Amino acid sequence: MSAHRDSFARDHLPPREQWPEFLLDRPEYRYPARLNCAVELLDRNLERGRGEHPALVTPQETLSYAQLADRVDRIARVLVDRLGLVPGNRVLLRSANNAWMVAAYFAVLKAGGIVVATMPLLRAKELSQVLRKARISHALCDARLAEELRKAEAPDLRHLVCWGDGELEGMVAQAAPGFPACDTAADDICLIGFTSGSTGEPKGTLHFHRDMLAICDGYGMQVLRPQASDVFIGSPPLAFTFGLGGLVLFPFRVGATAVLLERAPPEDLPAAIARYRATVCFTAPTAYRIMAGLAGRHDLSSLRKSVSAGEALPKPIFDSWQVATGLKLMDGIGATEMLHIFISAPEEAIRPGATGLPVPGYVARVVDEAGAEVPRGTIGRLAVKGPTGCRYLDDPRQAQYVQHGWNITGDTYIQDADGYFWYQARNDDMIISAGYNIAGPEVEAALLAHPAVAECGVVGAPDAERGMVVRAYVVPKPGVVADAALAKALQDFVKAEIAPYKYPRSVVFCDALPRTETGKLQRFALRRQAEAGA
Incomplete structure (x- = not known):
């Protein structure tokens, strides 16, 4: 039974017959019926004795897991007690990567709300599309980014509270400590991730509490294999699910540390890796190309894993990074619709130039226009299914992305005789000459x-x-x-x-x-x- 009193998001899920087939039989994806992912990802670290371990490190502040949990609880109290949030309300978050953004994110989850995180560079027109489509009722925003939000059309917005100007900080200081987590169902919606909108109106992708854990227990635990001693760093915004997983969810699942930088251009990232002794890096292929040329100027010896995603990884970039650092780039393909990476390979199984193999729990194949699997070595459309999958918020494009129970990602691939997947192009990037x-x-x-x-x-x-x-x-x-x-x-x-x-x-x-x-x-x-x- 859903804990959501505001049923808007659930009411606007696609019809069940348009959902992809979900594969949840593996033990690591069998979650209890009642589940709040904020408890599992944050509070469990306190129970495991990790309370004093650094959770977030930023240029402005460092928060232990206990300190972060306290801030999360107090923000949740502000949301519920002062701003009238009820489970199922949608809360827009707008910020660069910093500790307040993470605390606000987990406060919404813990209170049973639904996070709608937005890219810092979005303007009023783009924000208006999100605010209207998701029927946003509350917004928490970095004061430096509030101007565009205030100019946006927001017919359902009841409360906008900012941090960085003392408003939210003052409320938090007055709030009582401790907050009992909302008794959400594992399949209650907790996140609406909006796509970039490069092909028209942005699509809202609906994800459940169990989905947030599934990407940690799938790609995170079985391909990336992080350790509690790891220090994560990278450039993707937390509003981008690649950044959310790589810089928050994966480290929190094992009680590791995340370094958050509001700006992390590739020219500056090597120095930050050296300064914070980062061990796991998440960024895009273009950044690794630039960083490879700078690697000799910085001590990158702390790095043990480098993850590349967001776009295809050309082999010359793979080669230059390996020459510069001795590390094999871990390529991967993910999608906002799938929440995170679903094809990749651990270091010992990497084949340079190939995206990799399906993450355990996922299955993938290359199909023709009719959805039939094509012979190995034949070019075609990528189809995938697993513990996560596409559910658009009230969008007819659901029928394009999900076909015959498979998620059709829009990518053109070849699968070789050994099962490895080799990226060719986005479907609309094929040139017929x-x-x-x-x-x-x-x-x-x-x-x-x-x-x-x-x-x-x-x-x-x-x-x-x-x-x-x-x-x-x-x-x-x-x-x-x-x-x-x-x-x-x-x-x-x-x-x-x-x-x-x-x-x-x-x-x-x-x-x-x-x-x-x-x-x-x-x-x-x-x-x-x-x-x-x-």
């Missing part, structure tokens, strides 16, 4: 192996003769002359690296590439440029 199927990321990987290339993005450009041609947008390394001779050299280099028909017939040099807040290359923006002839 004169009848050939060409994967843009494969061409990007070839270009990145050239010593003159700092970054690149490859898309299809309209062409009267071939339908499309491969166009490469290239950021040269500092000091490199970007001219016709370099374009020709890059084209010849690609012809020698991969099948010659895949080479970029058009090379455009630029100063920077369009990227999302999480570091993903915005190929759709490059496609628009190509369509406009730019």
